[in-house]
Amino acid sequence: MERDKWLVLGTGVLIGLIAVVLVKLGNPPNMGFCVACFQRDIAGALGLHQTAVVQYMRPEIIGMVLGALLAALFAGEYKSRGGSATLLRFFMGVFMMVGALVFLGCPLRDILRMAGGDYNALVGLLGFIVGVGSGVFFLKQGFDLGRAKISASPLGGLLMPILMLFFLYLLLKGTVFNAAAGGPLFFSQKGPGSMHAALLYSLGAGLIVGVLAQRSRLCLSGGIRDFLLIKDHTLLLGFIGVFIGALALNIGWGYFKTGFAGQPIAHSNHIWNFLGLYLVGLTATLLGGCPLRQLILSGQGDMDAGAVVIGMIVGAGFIHNFGLASSAMAAATATSPASIGGPNLFGQIACVAAIIAMLIIGYTYREE
Amino acid sequence: MVEKLDVRGLSCPIPVVKTKKMIDQGVANILITGDSAVSRENVSKLARSYGYSVTMNVDDKNNWEMEIRK
Numbered sequence: 001m002e003r004d005k006w007l008v009l010g011t012g013v014l015i016g017l018i019a020v021v022l023v024k025l026g027n028p029p030n031m032g033f034c035v036a037c038f039q040r041d042i043a044g045a046l047g048l049h050q051t052a053v054v055q056y057m058r059p060e061i062i063g064m065v066l067g068a069l070l071a072a073l074f075a076g077e078y079k080s081r082g083g084s085a086t087l088l089r090f091f092m093g094v095f096m097m098v099g100a101l102v103f104l105g106c107p108l109r110d111i112l113r114m115a116g117g118d119y120n121a122l123v124g125l126l127g128f129i130v131g132v133g134s135g136v137f138f139l140k141q142g143f144d145l146g147r148a149k150i151s152a153s154p155l156g157g158l159l160m161p162i163l164m165l166f167f168l169y170l171l172l173k174g175t176v177f178n179a180a181a182g183g184p185l186f187f188s189q190k191g192p193g194s195m196h197a198a199l200l201y202s203l204g205a206g207l208i209v210g211v212l213a214q215r216s217r218l219c220l221s222g223g224i225r226d227f228l229l230i231k232d233h234t235l236l237l238g239f240i241g242v243f244i245g246a247l248a249l250n251i252g253w254g255y256f257k258t259g260f261a262g263q264p265i266a267h268s269n270h271i272w273n274f275l276g277l278y279l280v281g282l283t284a285t286l287l288g289g290c291p292l293r294q295l296i297l298s299g300q301g302d303m304d305a306g307a308v309v310i311g312m313i314v315g316a317g318f319i320h321n322f323g324l325a326s327s328a329m330a331a332a333t334a335t336s337p338a339s340i341g342g343p344n345l346f347g348q349i350a351c352v353a354a355i356i357a358m359l360i361i362g363y364t365y366r367e368e
Numbered sequence: 369m370v371e372k373l374d375v376r377g378l379s380c381p382i383p384v385v386k387t388k389k390m391i392d393q394g395v396a397n398i399l400i401t402g403d404s405a406v407s408r409e410n411v412s413k414l415a416r417s418y419g420y421s422v423t424m425n426v427d428d429k430n431n432w433e434m435e436i437r438k
Contacts (some may be wrong), residue, residue: 004409077405079430084379139385147377150403150430217406222380230384230414288379304379 004216005234011216012241018205019112019242020249022060025197029255029264030116032246033060033209034109035291036100037265039309040316040325041193042167047184048317051325053191055183057171059199061295062164063206064213068299069161071214080157082303084148088361089287089304093311094318095354096283096291101316101325102343102351103127103276104266106291107220107284110277111239113266115246117258120266120273127274128281132224135285138362139229143286145365148304157301160309164299171199192265214300219293221284267329269342275351276326276343282358286365324350370435371395375411376403383407384414387436391418396438405429412436 001009019032031037037054044055072078100106103124105113110128113121135143151157170185177184188194196202212218216238223236250256260268267273284290287308289297294312297305319325329341343351373390375383383402390398391414402408408429412422415436426433 075405076429079404081377081403084377139381144382145379148379149377217409219380225381229381230388230417232413232417288381 005237007216008218008234009237009241011212011218012238013245014212015209016115016242016245017249018209020246022197022205024253025201026195027197028192028195030113030118031109031192031265032112034105035295036097036106036312037109039312040101043313043316044193045185045187047186048314049320051320053188054193055186055188056193056196057167057185059202060206062168063203064210064295065161065164065299067207067210068214068296071211072300078301080151080154080301081148082151082156084304085145086304086307088145090307090311092283092287093308094315095358096280097312097315098319098324098350098354099276099279099283101319102272102347104326104328107280108292111242112246115243116250117256118263118266119260120263120268123270123273124277127276127278129224131278131281132221132285133228134282136225136228138286142367143362143365144367156303160298160306210296210299213292213296219289221281221290222293225285265328267326267341269340272326272342279351279355286362322346370397370399373398373400375407376401380406381410384410387411387414398436400434400436402432403430408432
């Protein structure tokens with residue numbers, strides 16, 4: 001096997017291992033790493049939404065962007081570039097977040113959930129594969145969002161890393177901007193947002209993953225896309241690696257529990273697990289990369305990818321304020337019956353509307 | 369006859385899609401220009417997998433020119 005394949009596979013395995021270690025150190029179950037969930041938590045920490053249980057300035061995200069920047073600088077690959085349908089990409093970032101929050105996780109968390117024994121994630125995987133397949137259909141038809149240009153100044157491409165450094169500064173300093181409101185930054189007292197590894201572990205994990213993902217070009221939609229498009233399985237090895245790494249540690253530490261029911265921060269509404277990740281797969285393929293890959297690109301000077309990342313964070317604010325995110329499954333309590341969870345009617349409408357919007361974009365942005 | 373293909377600034381995997389399209393059309397000799405290390409890796413890998421020889425005329429990570437020939 002060639003060097004690039006070992007690098008992708010090794011990166012995948014390491015990310016899988018690190019993710020479960022982060023759970024051990026305090027991150028939410030089956031959520032050692034989740035790009036979409038953590039961006040949503042950041043939106044909460046900034047006060048862009050008021051869902052009290054999902055607010056934390058996740059150092060993993062900060063570390064990944066900075067790690068990607070460092071790796072790109074050392075490799076001579078840092079270049080400030082942008083200008084390919086930037087506003088459209090911002091909205092595609094919003095749509096990608098709609099899909100992720102209807103499913104309850106990005107493709108990376110989908111793998112981690114499968115590696116934790118969550119069968120609902122298999123339904124999501126099916127949707128993701130069909131979504132990537134739909135994107136490949138449009139790519140074969142000549143889909144293209146247009147060319148990006150290398151900028152005259154390298155500064156624009158540093159905006160995302162600088163923003164992340166500013167977030168890190170706020171987190172370390174503990175500044176409260178609006179004392180009457182209790183933040184920002186806001187921090188969850190309970191729920192997934194309150195569950196996190198110590199700052200240094202999270203930041204270090206993010207840096208390592210950022211460096212490795214930049215070097216290996218790891219992309220979870222890309223793995224399936226390349227396999228469907230050109231029968232190349234290099235990136236798919238990364239996907240498989242994450243699963244193997246996380247599965248091994250989950251079994252070793254007793255985190256592995258199979259079933260549809262009783263899974264952490266997940267719902268059992270099959271249609272919406274499928275359609276949520278269908279939307280993510282389709283959008284990621286048309287954007288040129290999954291949420292993880294967009295985050296990495298935003299650290300190496302790609303301002304269009306930066307627009308996607310900001311679209312996902314801002315989108316998470318809208319989605320939670322408008323109540324579009326799925327609720328997790330819940331066991332029966334004294335006051336409420338058991339629930340399989342899932343999106344409410346508004347969340348369902350948002351997901352379908354975003355899928356229709358993406359199909360229209362896929363159809364219309366064709367070069368002859 | 370050399371045909372030209374400019375993949376500068378195109379998102380992943382469109383450089384590969386465009387190259388593959390020309391390969392599928394049976395073009396034997398293509399001069400490709402690009403501006404990212406990732407597209408350079410992916411396009412050269414694709415060309416080799418179709419039995420083309422790859423020559424780098426300009427080999428800078430952010431500005432490259434490659435000739436592929438069957």
